[in-house]
Amino acid sequence: MALDIKKSIVLYLEDQRDIEIDALKSYEEKDSPMDSAPDPEIKMFREKEAQKIKDRLFELKKHIAVIKRM
Numbered sequence: 001m002a003l004d005i006k007k008s009i010v011l012y013l014e015d016q017r018d019i020e021i022d023a024l025k026s027y028e029e030k031d032s033p034m035d036s037a038p039d040p041e042i043k044m045f046r047e048k049e050a051q052k053i054k055d056r057l058f059e060l061k062k063h064i065a066v067i068k069r070m
Helices: 002-028 040-069
Strands: none
Touching: 002 040
16 A cells, blocks of 8 residues: 555656656757747746756655655
8 A cells, every 4th residue: 555655656756757857848948939039038037947947856856766765
């Protein structure tokens, strides 16, 4: 029972990690029309959002590692 719950949680977190990775890719694409936007405010917003996603990825990786060691 506990192993099933643990596996379910890890699978969920890994799915969330994959979603965040896909989101980060969209922010880091060099040929994106938003990447070449002339407005520096847009660029700064995109950089901040990319950093938030990186932070969430880091947290997800930590949680996954902890749960796997339990």
